[in-house]
Amino acid sequence: MGYAMQQEHDPIVFQRDGVSLTRSQVDAFGEEIEALRQQVMADRGEADARYIRRVVRFQKGCEVAGRGLLFLGFLPPAWLAGTGLLALSKILENMEIGHNVMHGQWDWLGDPNLDSAHYDWDNTCPAEQWKHSHNYMHHTYTNVVGKDRDVGYGIMRMSEHQSWNPAYLFQPIYNWVLALLFEWGVAFHDLEIERVIRGDKSREQYRKERKLILKKVRRQVLKDYVLFPLLAGPFFLFVLSGNFTANILRNLWSYLIIFCGHFTERAEMFTEEEVEDESRGQWYLRQLLGSSNLEGGRLFHILSGNLSHQIEHHLFPDMPSNRYQQVAPKVREIAERYGLHYNSGSLRRQFGSVMRRIHRLALPSRRGAAAVS
C-alpha cells in the first residue's frame, strides 16, 4: 500500500541499466547540477578573461609563424614546422576558441571579438548555420535518434534505433572519408539533403542555405588554396600542400574528439518518445548519459577545445570551457551518488569503443536488440 502510494505521487521516470530514479530524485539531481552551474557562473572574472585572450594571442601567433614558415617550404624542416603550426592554429581556433565562443561562453566579457553574435570561425561551415545545427539541434536534442542530426550525420548508423540498410555495410570505410573531410561534412550536413528529397524541407530554404555555405567555402578555398600559394610564387606547391595538410590534420583531430564525445559504446541514445515533456532534471540526465569524456593532461584538454570534458560541456554549454576541468570531479561525484554511469576514459580506450560501435552497427542488429531500450 505504502509503495503504491509513493508510486502515485513520485513515479519512476528513469529506468536504464538497472538504475531507476523517481521524479523527485531526478529533480534533486537536476538541482545539484544547476547549483554547480550557478556557483561557477557567479565566479567568472578577470582570470578567465586573461585565459581566453592568451589562447587567442597564442593561436594568432601560431598562424602567422606557420604561414610565414611555409613560404620557406622548399626546406623540409620549415615545411614540417610551418604545417604543424598552421594545423595547431586551426585546431585551437576551431575548438578552444571558435566552437566555445559561438556557444556564448564568452559573451559576458562584452568584447565584440569574442561575442557569439559576431564571431565566425576558420572553417567551411558558416557560423550562423553552425549555431543552428549544433547549438540548437544537437545540444537540445542530444543523442535523440531522429532529432539530433549529429547521430551519424545522416550517413552513418550509430544507434540500434536507426533501421539498417545494406549501404551501412560500408560505413567502416566511409567513416574514414568523413574523418578526412570532416569540415566539409559539417558544412554540408546542415543542408539536410535527405529531407529536401523527402519533401520535408522547401527547396527555397535549401537554396538559401547552400548560397551561404558556398560563399564561406569560396573564401576559405581562396585563402588556403589560391592566395597564399600565389604569394609564394615559385614555391606555390609547397604552400598549397602545407595548407592542405594542415586542414586535413585539423579535420582528423576534430573528428576524433567529437566521435569520442557521443559514440562510445556506453554513450546512450534516446527515442523521441522518451524526451516528450522532459523536465530540466531529465534533460541534465540525458546530457550526462549521452556524452563521454576523455582523460589527459592540461595541454590535451586545451587542444580538444575542452571537449574532452564532453559531459560537462553538454551540461553547461555556455560555461567558459576553462572551467570544465574544475567542475568535472564534482559532476562525477554527483553522478555516482545517484548510481549513474560517468563515462570517462583515455583517448585510446574511448576511440576503440567508437570503432567497435561503427563496426557492430554496420551489420543488422540481432532480433530483439532494438527493443532493449
Place this chain on the structure above:
Amino acid sequence: MQTIIEPRRGWFGRLGQALTSPFQPEDYLALINPVASAREIRARVTGVHRETGRAVSLTLRPNRLWPGFQAGQHVMLGIDVNGARQWRCFSLSSAPQSGTLTVTVKCHRAGGVTEHLLERARPGDVVTLSEPAGEFLLPARIPDRLLFLTAGSGITPVHSIARYLENTSFDGQVEWLHFDRRYEDVILLESLRELGRHSQLNARVVLGHQAPLPGDEQGRFDAALLAALVPDAADRQVYACGPAGFLDAVSEWHRAEGRAPLLHERFQPLTKNAGNGGQIRFSGSDLTTEAGGGESLLEAAERSGLNPAHGCRMGICHTCRCPVRGSVRDLQTGESRTVDNQLVRLCIHAAEGDVEVAL
C-alpha cells in the same frame, strides 16, 4: 553597447582581408599593436593626470576608427572590470583640433567603474570608446557674446568648447562662471586659469565653502548673484552644465529673464526625487520584485539577479532600452507616464505602480 564599426578598405586592405578571412588583418596586427581593431574604437592611454583627490584626466590616442568629435560632445568609455566590459559616459574635455582626446573622470561612488579608473588607470592601458554623441554644441554661426555656467564635473564639455574657441578665429567675448565647493574640488582648474588669461574669456570660480582668491567670487547660483557678476547675462547665449539642482536653478532664471537661447547638458538622473515605486514583473524570467520610487528599473532588475544589457546608466546611450508595460516615472524629469510595450530606458525610469518589463 556594441556597435560594430567597419573600416573602409582599398584594394590592398581587401587583399589583407581575403588572406585573413574570416578574421580581419587588424586581428593579427593586434599582436604587436593592442589598439589595432577592425571592430571597435580602441584607444591607448597616453597620460594620466590627477586633477583632485577624486578626479583624474586621461589622455587617449584612439585608433583609426575614431571619427573625430565636436566640442561639447560626450563619449562612452568601455573598461573591463573583473573581466566584463562596463560602459560609462564622459564628456570630452579637450579641443577637437588636437590629435589626442582627454576625458576627466570624477569618482562618484566606491566600487564603481570610475573608482576602478581612478585607481588603476596607467599609461599604456587600452580602453574602448563609442562614437561621440551629444547635441551640446556651438551653432554654425557663433554668437558674439556667450555665457558659460558650470558646476562640478559639468566643467568638462564646456572646457572643450572653450579650447575649441581658443583655436578658431572667434572674436567675441565669453563670461564663464564655474561653481564648486572649494578649490580642491575644481577639476581642470589649471587649464581654466590658463584659458582665463585670454582677453576674450573672463573665467571666474564661484566657491560655496571657501574664501575666494582675488578675481574669484563666493556664493551659490541665483539671479541676484548672476546680475551682479554678469550684468548682460540675459542677452548672452548660455551653455550650462552641472548637477540637476544647479541646472534647475539656471533654467528657472533663464525662463524669467533670458532673452538668448540656453543649452544645457544634464548628467545624473534625479534619483533623490522619489516617487511611489511599485511592483515589477520581469515577464521573460518570471520574477517579481517590489521597487522603491527612487530605484531605477535597471537597478531593480540587477537586484533580482538579472543582467540586462546596459551602458551609461544615465539615459544617454539607449543600450538598456526594453519594452515596458504599465506606469513609469522618468527619474530625470520627474514625470509619470503610462506605456504599453514601448521601449523605455531602464536606467532612468522607475516603477510608479505595477509594471511589466520584458526581461
